[in-house]
Amino acid sequence: MNVRDVALVGGTTTKFGIRPSTWAELAQEIGAALFREMPELRTEDVDSFFLGAAEPERFAFQSHVAPFAAEQMGLRPHRIIQRTELACASGQSAIRSAYAAIASGLSDVAVAVGVEKMNLPSMAEANASMACVMDRAWDGPHGATAPPFFAMVAQRHQLEYGTTDEQMAAVSEKNHRFANSNPEAQFYEKKFSRDKLLRLPIVAPPLRLGDCSSMTDGAAAVVLVAADLARRYTDRPAWVRGTGQYSNFHNLANAGSLTEWTGLRHAAREAFDRAGIGADQVDFAEVHDCFTISEIIEYEMFGWAAPGKGGQFAADGQGDLGGKLVVNPRGGLLGCGHPLGATGVAQAVEVHRQFTAATPAARAVPDPEWALVHNLSGSANVHSVMIYQRGGAA
Amino acid sequence: MSAETRPRRPVSNLATPLPEPTPAPTPAPPPTPLTREKRPFLLDFFPLETADQTRLSRFFERLKEGVVSTTRCPKDDLLLWPPRTACPLCHGETLEWVDLPGRGHLYAFSAVLGGAPLGMESEVPFAVGLVDLEGAPLRLFGRIEGRPWNELHIGQPVRLESYDIGDGRWFYRFRTEV
Numbered sequence: 087m088n089v090r091d092v093a094l095v096g097g098t099t100t101k102f103g104i105r106p107s108t109w110a111e112l113a114q115e116i117g118a119a120l121f122r123e124m125p126e127l128r129t130e131d132v133d134s135f136f137l138g139a140a141e142p143e144r145f146a147f148q149s150h151v152a153p154f155a156a157e158q159m160g161l162r163p164h165r166i167i168q169r170t171e172l173a174c175a176s177g178q179s180a181i182r183s184a185y186a187a188i189a190s191g192l193s194d195v196a197v198a199v200g201v202e203k204m205n206l207p208s209m210a211e212a213n214a215s216m217a218c219v220m221d222r223a224w225d226g227p228h229g230a231t232a233p234p235f236f237a238m239v240a241q242r243h244q245l246e247y248g249t250t251d252e253q254m255a256a257v258s259e260k261n262h263r264f265a266n267s268n269p270e271a272q273f274y275e276k277k278f279s280r281d282k283l284l285r286l287p288i289v290a291p292p293l294r295l296g297d298c299s300s301m302t303d304g305a306a307a308v309v310l311v312a313a314d315l316a317r318r319y320t321d322r323p324a325w326v327r328g329t330g331q332y333s334n335f336h337n338l339a340n341a342g343s344l345t346e347w348t349g350l351r352h353a354a355r356e357a358f359d360r361a362g363i364g365a366d367q368v369d370f371a372e373v374h375d376c377f378t379i380s381e382i383i384e385y386e387m388f389g390w391a392a393p394g395k396g397g398q399f400a401a402d403g404q405g406d407l408g409g410k411l412v413v414n415p416r417g418g419l420l421g422c423g424h425p426l427g428a429t430g431v432a433q434a435v436e437v438h439r440q441f442t443a444a445t446p447a448a449r450a451v452p453d454p455e456w457a458l459v460h461n462l463s464g465s466a467n468v469h470s471v472m473i474y475q476r477g478g479a480a
Numbered sequence: 481m482s483a484e485t486r487p488r489r490p491v492s493n494l495a496t497p498l499p500e501p502t503p504a505p506t507p508a509p510p511p512t513p514l515t516r517e518k519r520p521f522l523l524d525f526f527p528l529e530t531a532d533q534t535r536l537s538r539f540f541e542r543l544k545e546g547v548v549s550t551t552r553c554p555k556d557d558l559l560l561w562p563p564r565t566a567c568p569l570c571h572g573e574t575l576e577w578v579d580l581p582g583r584g585h586l587y588a589f590s591a592v593l594g595g596a597p598l599g600m601e602s603e604v605p606f607a608v609g610l611v612d613l614e615g616a617p618l619r620l621f622g623r624i625e626g627r628p629w630n631e632l633h634i635g636q637p638v639r640l641e642s643y644d645i646g647d648g649r650w651f652y653r654f655r656t657e658v
Contacts, residue, residue: 213598
């Protein structure tokens with residue numbers, strides 16, 4: 087089968103944070119921002135629309151959200167319109183679906199959007215909604231939410247490999263520092279030293295507040311087009327070169343090892359093979375640091391750090407500017423906040439911005455060619471990976 | 481991902497043979513006093529337990545007798561958690577019920593010190609953990625009662641217990657061994 091080349095040609099995000107805006111207002115805001123950012127994009131160009139939203143039924147009591155969001159954004163998709171839901175990876179799912187639609191010839195110009203509204207008057211209700219991501223009838227009644235699960239992951243990594251709280255704080259310090267150069271980040275104006283991070287309250291031992299990403303409101307959008315249309319929108323397309331995904335369990339009883347994420351190894355292998363590159367060729371990566379320990383294990387599973395050495399990799403600054411590769415220059419989920427459906431789309435926006443040299447120097451990756459985006463979802467039971475190559479007038 | 485590289489068995493830790501069921505654990509402690517307010521179904525984590533709602537009602541009936549059980553596929557010799565109505569390996573629907581061993585050891589644990597879901601706020605702080613059952617190839621997640629989280633350790637002996645959640649339904653949890 088012939089697969090068409092697909093380019094990501096632009097995108098933007100709203101401010102992430104605790105926003106005095108409804109779900110619908112966030113959708114309108116990202117629509118306005120997208121068409122402001124890309125004046126060459128006309129609403130009638132957009133034939134397909136993919137909306138990443140994890141829990142609008144819970145957080146906004148709204149179903150059938152794809153046409154709901156399309157109306158907010160002034161879009162009338164006429165080929166494919168659908169919502170993608172994959173919990174924390176809902177946004178990347180929207181982009182992967184747009185990629186598949188264009189590659190197959192079903193779509194020529196697709197918009198992939200992520201919207202999530204998480205801050206509600208009752209945060210206990212929001213926490214209950216987050217717990218539904220787990221197996222709610224069997225894990226939920228025990229109080230299974232993300233923090234205690236990833237805390238157990240951290241506990242096992244500390245036991246098996248000697249990873250320390252200080253190494254986890256190094257991840258958080260880096261990502262919060264990058265967020266200080268990203269005005270759209272939730273923690274743009276908040277400074278976190280390692281010492282300060284190590285004094286924050288414990289949320290789920292051993293994880294402290296600074297080890298955990300936040301409940302965040304926000305939206306993001308990107309535009310993907312078939313290769314022959316890319317020049318209409320940009321001279322610096324980001325080519326989708328590879329993608330992979332893997333799901334191997336759901337109930338926590340079936341997780342197996344907490345520190346060896348085999349699903350991520352499989353998804354990464356598939357993505358690298360399709361792109362025809364190796365892990366060492368990645369110049370920067372936007373990976374899923376929902377918790378500091380996640381980024382540490384991801385260093386290992388992608389092959390950037392040796393098994394068990396992810397903590398040392400972080401402490402040595404190997405994921406920082408000047409290190410082996412730059413990880414989470416956008417500020418990560420830790421620094422930007424984590425509006426579930428919007429996160430994966432905002433990561434792709436960062437790829438476009440880095441490729442077009444549109445970021446401040448404090449987080450600018452020098453002359454990047456290859457970028458990787460990763461999301462895990464749920465209890466790290468699904469992993470989604472995309473690989474982009476910079477094209478155009480370099 | 482090609483079919484060859486996908487593991488045929490959904491999870492490797494279920495692959496060893498099922499041991500003989502061990503005797504029922506000690507009788508359930510006195511029912512917990514009713515502390516949960518009645519919540520709408522869609523804000524209530526506890527499953528519906530009766531035979532008009534689930535084909536797994538036997539699990540909950542057995543819980544009332546103090547025993548945590550699950551289903552097993554005799555064809556594949558596969559112990560399944562949570563209990564199911566169809567085998568994920570052969571897709572056969574003739575599964576059998578087996579009682580689980582009542583004892584195990586903590587493989588990992590943490591605690592919820594804040595940010596609890598609706599209805600659990602008054603239970604904070606509470607400990608949760610993954611428990612390797614003694615004599616069965618299962619690692620179950622659950623609430624850990626008995627000792628505060630900062631007195632737990634990996635390898636800690638715990639036992640399964642069932643409890644009345646206060647509205648006629650029963651559930652299970654772990655308690656540290658004395």
